[in-house]
Amino acid sequence: MANGAAVGDRSTLSRPNLPALFAAIRAAGYAIVAPTVRDGAIVYGPVERVEDLPIGWTDRQDGGTYRLVRRDDAAVFGYNLGPTSWKRFLFPPHERLWTAERKEGSFTVTPEPTDTTRWAFFGMRACELAALDVTDTVFLKGAVADPTYRARRSRILRVAVQCGQAARTCFCTSMGTGPAVTGGADLILTEILLPGPHRFLVEVGSPAGAEVVDRFAESLSPAGPDDDRLARETVERTAGSMVRRMDPTGLRDLMAENLDHPRWEIVANRCLSCTNCTLVCPTCFCSTQEEVPDLDVRSVERWRRWDSCFNLGFTELHGASVRKSGLSRYRQWLTHKLGTWHDQFGTSGCVGCGRCISWCPVGIDLTEEVAAIRAAPRSSGVEARGR
Amino acid sequence: MSEISEEVREAIGRHPFFAGLDPAFVREAAVGAEPRTFGPGTLVAREGTPAETFVLVVAGKIALEVGAPDRPTLTVQTIGPGEVLGWSWLLPPHRWRFDARAVKETHVLALRGDRLRPALAAHPAWGFEFLRRFVPVLAERLENTRVQLVDLHAR
Amino acid sequence: MLGDRTGSPGGASDVPLAPLPYQVRSVVRETPDTATVAVVPRGSRRIGPTRPGQFVMLYAFGIGESPIGVSDETDGVLYHTVRDAGRITHALTRLTPGDLLGVRGPYGHGWPMEAARGKDVVIVAGGLGLPPLRPALREILRDRDAYGRLEIVYGARTPKDLVYYAELQEWRRRADLRLQVTVDAAGRDWYGDVGVVTTRLPDARFDPERTVAFVCGPEIMMKFTAQALVGRGVPAESVWVSMERNMKCAIGLCGHCQFGPSFVCRDGPVLSYGELAPRLGVREL
Numbered sequence: 001m002a003n004g005a006a007v008g009d010r011s012t013l014s015r016p017n018l019p020a021l022f023a024a025i026r027a028a029g030y031a032i033v034a035p036t037v038r039d040g041a042i043v044y045g046p047v048e049r050v051e052d053l054p055i056g057w058t059d060r061q062d063g064g065t066y067r068l069v070r071r072d073d074a075a076v077f078g079y080n081l082g083p084t085s086w087k088r089f090l091f092p093p094h095e096r097l098w099t100a101e102r103k104e105g106s107f108t109v110t111p112e113p114t115d116t117t118r119w120a121f122f123g124m125r126a127c128e129l130a131a132l133d134v135t136d137t138v139f140l141k142g143a144v145a146d147p148t149y150r151a152r153r154s155r156i157l158r159v160a161v162q163c164g165q166a167a168r169t170c171f172c173t174s175m176g177t178g179p180a181v182t183g184g185a186d187l188i189l190t191e192i193l194l195p196g197p198h199r200f201l202v203e204v205g206s207p208a209g210a211e212v213v214d215r216f217a218e219s220l221s222p223a224g225p226d227d228d229r230l231a232r233e234t235v236e237r238t239a240g241s242m243v244r245r246m247d248p249t250g251l252r253d254l255m256a257e258n259l260d261h262p263r264w265e266i267v268a269n270r271c272l273s274c275t276n277c278t279l280v281c282p283t284c285f286c287s288t289q290e291e292v293p294d295l296d297v298r299s300v301e302r303w304r305r306w307d308s309c310f311n312l313g314f315t316e317l318h319g320a321s322v323r324k325s326g327l328s329r330y331r332q333w334l335t336h337k338l339g340t341w342h343d344q345f346g347t348s349g350c351v352g353c354g355r356c357i358s359w360c361p362v363g364i365d366l367t368e369e370v371a372a373i374r375a376a377p378r379s380s381g382v383e384a385r386g387r
Numbered sequence: 388m389s390e391i392s393e394e395v396r397e398a399i400g401r402h403p404f405f406a407g408l409d410p411a412f413v414r415e416a417a418v419g420a421e422p423r424t425f426g427p428g429t430l431v432a433r434e435g436t437p438a439e440t441f442v443l444v445v446a447g448k449i450a451l452e453v454g455a456p457d458r459p460t461l462t463v464q465t466i467g468p469g470e471v472l473g474w475s476w477l478l479p480p481h482r483w484r485f486d487a488r489a490v491k492e493t494h495v496l497a498l499r500g501d502r503l504r505p506a507l508a509a510h511p512a513w514g515f516e517f518l519r520r521f522v523p524v525l526a527e528r529l530e531n532t533r534v535q536l537v538d539l540h541a542r
Numbered sequence: 543m544l545g546d547r548t549g550s551p552g553g554a555s556d557v558p559l560a561p562l563p564y565q566v567r568s569v570v571r572e573t574p575d576t577a578t579v580a581v582v583p584r585g586s587r588r589i590g591p592t593r594p595g596q597f598v599m600l601y602a603f604g605i606g607e608s609p610i611g612v613s614d615e616t617d618g619v620l621y622h623t624v625r626d627a628g629r630i631t632h633a634l635t636r637l638t639p640g641d642l643l644g645v646r647g648p649y650g651h652g653w654p655m656e657a658a659r660g661k662d663v664v665i666v667a668g669g670l671g672l673p674p675l676r677p678a679l680r681e682i683l684r685d686r687d688a689y690g691r692l693e694i695v696y697g698a699r700t701p702k703d704l705v706y707y708a709e710l711q712e713w714r715r716r717a718d719l720r721l722q723v724t725v726d727a728a729g730r731d732w733y734g735d736v737g738v739v740t741t742r743l744p745d746a747r748f749d750p751e752r753t754v755a756f757v758c759g760p761e762i763m764m765k766f767t768a769q770a771l772v773g774r775g776v777p778a779e780s781v782w783v784s785m786e787r788n789m790k791c792a793i794g795l796c797g798h799c800q801f802g803p804s805f806v807c808r809d810g811p812v813l814s815y816g817e818l819a820p821r822l823g824v825r826e827l
Contacts, residue, residue: 097559097560098559098560100560100603100644102603102642105565105584105642106563106565106584106585106642107563107603107642107644108563109560109561111560138795139795142793142794142795142808143793143794143808144793144794144795146795256802259824259827260824285795285797286796286797286798287790287791287795287796287797288790288796288798289559289606289607289790289791289796291604291605291606291607293604293605297603297604300603300604302559302560307790307796307797307798309797309800314788314798315787315788315798316788317786317787317788318627318628319627319628322787322788322826322827323826323827324826325826327826328825328826328827332800332827336800339803340800340802340803343803344803344805448735450736451736452730459729459730460729460730461727461728461729462727462728462729462730462732462736463727463736464736464737464741465724465734465735465736465737467735467745490733491733531737531738531740531741534738534740534766535726535727535737535738537762538699538726
């Protein structure tokens with residue numbers, strides 16, 4: 001094509017032409033992972049067809065609650081976040097790192113072959129792009145980059161969607177991560193249900209996105225004069241409808257100075273240490289290593305598995321855990337996520353997606369916990385802590 | 388009182404515990420005091436016996452021992468030059484609470500408790516200054532015992 | 543402050559987190575549950591040179607890995623003193639000459655040797671805290687004139703818990719350092735000092751304002767020792783402690799070793815007491 005699409009280009013894709021986008025993404029060499037309905041939730045998984053998307057479904061979420069409900073329209077993206085996050089496709093829950101074999105009095109290590117699948121993450125929300133930035137910082141910007149994350153990360157296509165609604169658990173506006181997609185995506189979709197025909201505004205976010213657009217340009221039409229405005233209004237409406245809030249100012253210091261706050265005990269009395277929050281969190285990155293020998297220990301496999309700071313054995317040292325109490329483990333999770341993450345990675349570990357609120361079996365809500373601590377902060381952490 | 392050796396008085400005044408105290412008090416403390424030497428392995432004090440002296444360690448090393456019928460004798464602390472041995476002489480019933488044994492040849496100054504106690508009682512200024520030096524010794528031993536109690540080397 | 547501290551980003555292997563094959567050259571039993579294992583590469587590949595205070599991941603084939611300090615590196619031989627305190631360290635202390643094991647590293651920031659130059663150096667070790675301090679001590683002794691007074695205080699629970707007995711004798715004979723050894727409790731056959739390690743500090747001779755202290759041992763011992771040193775007038779920033787936490791990856795990616803904002807594997811294990819003091823007062827951090 002002589003005049004290919006350029007970054008920033010906007011066009012309109014009619015709902016009936018959505019399969020053309022899928023086809024173009026495939027033609028560009030990607031397999032598609034997208035939201036799909038499974039086990040009563042909207043999860044991310046490989047999809048074949050547009051019909052695999054949760055068309056006409058929405059979710060009702062609140063502290064400790066997640067329910068799928070039928071919509072009275074056929075919206076393609078008429079829901080928010082489910083329990084999965086994209087991190088599982090870059091940092092799999094269970095992954096073999098290498099195998100080793102004893103040979104002639106020594107051993108040889110064979111690394112796991114690099115996963116060369118090129119995934120298109122279809123339907124990434126603004127907060128999830130922010131989470132991707134966070135995990136990029138964790139896995140790629142330290143002294144040692146994680147090679148398997150890097151290999152997978154280098155091959156993804158990010159197809160973002162600007163949210164047309166907010167769940168009751170969403171608080172991306174507080175964390176400054178959404179709902180508008182402001183960067184970090186290859187393509188940005190906004191679903192327009194009304195007025196006029198069901199359609200999507202498609203914006204090119206990167207050369208990789210432009211390449212996809214070029215492959216199905218005939219299915220696109222120039223963005224109508226109202227589409228830009230409608231897309232903007234959609235995002236504004238979503239932002240305005242958000243009910244949860246968390247004041248992000250000074251969270252690092254608030255956490256550091258309140259390690260002895262009585263609120264930890266109150267929340268710890270509710271917390272079951274089930275690890276759900278860390279599993280659904282799009283930025284939690286802790287892992288453990290497992291040694292899997294065969295029967296005669298001639299060969300072994302080394303696996304990496306997601307771990308959680310809520311597990312008692314997480315801090316095991318010489319047979320005892322450093323963080324024995326539930327209090328200390330919840331405190332570690334929240335003060336890391338909101339506080340020391342800034343020290344370690346120069347950013348918050350929380351993007352305001354609200355998954356940990358929905359999927360906590362007892363409905364612990366970090367925005368409430370932060371508000372409670374902020375309402376009655378300790379003046380000095382060290383002084384009040386005693387020993 | 389005639390039983391003062393000038394040499395002993397000076398030695399007491401040089402000991403860190405007494406250094407800088409009112410010379411009149413040092414003089415009083417020196418009444419009946421005497422230098423004593425203990426050979427390696429000999430007892431400086433025996434548990435349960437009358438604690439008649441305030442012992443200033445000048446040289447050597449004294450081990451505080453705890454004995455129990457069902458286990459070997461255990462040394463729980465050693466005391467060296469510049470330090471003082473115990474306070475049993477000061478507090479009723481004036482009996483030693485531990486065995487104290489010289490680990491190597493040890494030179495001490497033995498001050499008479501029956502002279503010190505009335506002197507301290509009669510002169511509150513001396514008494515106060517004396518306790519101001521004694522309380523840190525107690526505090527330090529207490530703190531060390533606490534540290535020992537938490538077992539620094541516990542895994 | 544940390545500019546002169548040296549570290550290395552990762553292992554020598556190109557396979558991430560993969561150990562290199564080493565074999566045991568010798569084993570010395572230090573105490574009933576502690577052994578010093580000397581290892582050499584099994585093959586042509588070896589980990590990079592280690593700096594005093596760094597650690598490696600020692601790998602018992604088929605069992606797993608454990609972070610272990612480097613207690614000496616001489617002529618290409620790595621020495622590690624390991625206490626049997628779990629499944630993996632049990633296997634490591636049971637190794638015999640010729641046995642195969644894996645090594646990756648070295649990892650972490652060690653003792654700030656540069657910061658110690660020209661200063662009095664106070665080394666305080668508790669129990670198995672001595673091994674990770676030995677390379678620092680050796681480096682000082684190799685270039686003795688570059689440092690001021692050298693005071694070593696070593697405490698252990700009982701006389702039989704003391705490691706490197708022969709070397710202690712050798713150090714005691716030296717005129718260019720002062721060694722004090724103390725135990726928490728002892729029988730009659732012990733002629734040395736008895737009392738927790740902090741009781742020996744008042745006898746250590748150093749100029750607090752121009753002193754650097756390296757402290758290694760159980761966390762509670764390091765806390766009390768650091769407090770005592772600061773009490774003697776040593777600036778908290780000049781007191782360095784070596785922290786220990788659960789570690790799986792040793793390269794700052796697994797999250798296990800966090801101690802407040804620090805990843806002990808990557809930012810430590812040696813950290814300044816000035817930075818750590820508030821955290822050491824928080825339980826279960």
